[in-house]
Amino acid sequence: MANDSNAHSERETFIAEQGETPDGPIPVSDSGRHANLRSRLMDQIRKLSRSTQFVMVAALILGLTMFFVGELVSERIERAAVQSAAEAGAHYMEAFLEPYVQEMSRDNILSPQSVGSLDRLMDSRSLKRHIVSIKIWRPDGTVVYSTDKSITNRKFPMEEIAHALKGNVVTDLEDLTQEENEFERNMNVPLYEIYAPLREISTGKIIAVGEFYEKADSLEQEIKRVRQQVWMVVGAATMAMLTLLFFLVRGGDKIIQRQQVALRMRLQEQNRLHDHNATLQHKMSTATQEFSRINELTLRRIGADLHDGPAQLLTLILIRLDDLAETCTAVDQETMETIRGAATDALREVRELSRGLALPEINNLSLQDELHLVAQRHEQRTGTKVKVTLGALPEDAPLPFKLCLYRFVQETLNNAYRHARGQGQAISADYMDGLLHISVKDSGPGMSADAMMVDTAGRTRLGLAGLRNRVESLGGLFSIDSSADGTAVNAQFKL
Incomplete structure (x- = not known):
């Protein structure tokens, strides 16, 4: 039983280890999943039309821009409305509070009579509709009067009244977080506080700061209404611009799509023509090579016919002339020698023509x-x-190229022997980047300018024209460089 349990345990361990092999499922990290999601999202976006992509991007950019513009305008309007209401309220309150604080220029405190008058003022129904609380501050931060009697004669930080002491009207909407605002916070109504400088009537010197809290219901409603109007205008302008841009881009996108279809059709037509031209070029190349082969066979046949026909007949004539010379008189002997010389020259020329037309086996x-x-x-x-x-030349080449090269070199060497008397004859060849360059040079006096010019009949010299046609028929390039130092005939082939 112990062995069975050990074996069972080993099998479980082996299976567990196999489950941890790389063949099992590999967990995907969060970054990998996010990358896959982004990739799929980008693929879906790329499938959309250009106009849709543009509108999406424009909506994002324009929406953000208009959002910030709307927020900025709304904030400025809210600030202006609060400031305007504060200044109006400050002027209103200055008219009520300044007569009661004139005594503070002498005593730096309010008399009980002034405190009672202010309490009665705050109890008036017309004032209570707007003002819920009043405070009067000394320049040192002490509250000398307050609707909340618990903070009277208490000193608080001066950050709030500092600007008012400089002659500015300060307002803040719903900022009731300070310790001295506990009474106003307990009212649970929207308020905005206004700090206004209170001056001595005779000198204009700031002797106190009046703080009062006004209900902000109507002001908040007005700000909310203005905000709605601003956002309606911004939203309408944004939608109008997006719509206009969409139709403009959509029109351009349709034009691009039509042009793409036309270009695609033209490209297909060009590909078809290219394939057709390639087929024709292949046929032409095949026909040219076949023509070169047939032409070479024809030249060989002509050479063989010259060797087997006129050459043999001229040989027979010379033999017969030798037989007749034995029986001729002295007068006829001279004539026979003339005929024998002419026949010998003719036989030599026929044999040279035969050897020139018949190429050796170069396959x-x-x-x-x-x-x-x-x-x-x-x-x-x-x-x-x-x-x-x-140089390093290819080991093998198609037979038409071999025939062309042989004839090219043979003809140019013959020209060099004929016109330059064989001076400085040289053959150079090299193969680089799939191009075979071959040049035959001499150090003769060079060719005259009119020797390479096309005459009135539209033909150059027969030998040069034949070389050029032979080279170009196989897709090669033919050129001649001639100067007083010699002539170089060049050919270039793509192998």
Whole structure:
């Protein structure tokens, strides 16, 4: 039983450990959930139209702006209304209180007669409708008269009367937190307190400060009504601006959407035309390469026909002339020699044409071997030297490019031999960033300006025009640099 319990305990431990493996559910932190919520919210916002997004942002910004404007205007209006009511009440109370405090300029205290007169004044029904409490302060902060008799002749902090002692009318709405305001707080009615300076009539000197508390029911109602009017105006202006902005942005959004649809259609059309042009270009490239191959086969056939036809016939003519020379007279011997020389020259030219038209087998040659081969054949045929400088060239290239390169170098070397007498013949080639650069140079006198110009028939020299057409037919670039120091014929291909 002990073994069974131990095994059971081990299984529970193993299962518990497996439950804690990374394969179990990984708790998501609060920051991760908030990030997911923000991501989903941003995705939902991006799906909305531009006009809706703009109105949302404008409503937020304009709403906050108008809120602060409304709060500022309401606060200013409330302050102005309270201050105006306070000044009016202060002037009203000064007219009642100043005659009773004149004696304070001498005795610094109110006589019992003045206190009784003030009590009777406070008992009047007309005054009680507005004023609920009165205090008269000495400049040292002592209350010399109060409706609440419990604080008479008590001294309190002077923060409240300090401004009034400077000649200002001070008011505060519902600020009854001071110790001397316990009587007014117990009334449980909205009040605002007013501090007004009381002056000596003869000199205008401030001899006391009168404080009275006026009911704020009507004032609060007026402030509330003004606030409502302000917020109605601000809200109406905000809604009007938002509506106007919405329709303006919505109109612009519709124009943008129409333009996007038009641009999308144009883009689709351009893509279709691009695909069509790519197809045509591929077909043209294939046709060009096939034409180059067929042209090369035709040249080989012509070369073979020249070798097997006219060359053999000229050889037979020379053999027959040798047979006839044995039986000719001395006069005819000279004629026979002339005919033999002409036939020999014709045979040599036919054989040179045949060798020029028939290319060697370059299918299995690399580009470097091919360029070395064409330079070697040119050296053998002309007895001149060709300098070959080759960089890192691709090992293989399509056959049409190989044929074009062979013909390009062969023709430019022939031109260099013909026009520059083979001076400074050089072949250079390099391959970089997918571009094959090849140049054939000589150090001859250079080409004249009119040699590269198009004549009146719209054609350049046949050899140069053939080279240019051959290079450009495979998508290459052809150029000639000629000066008094020599000529360089350049070609560039994308492999």
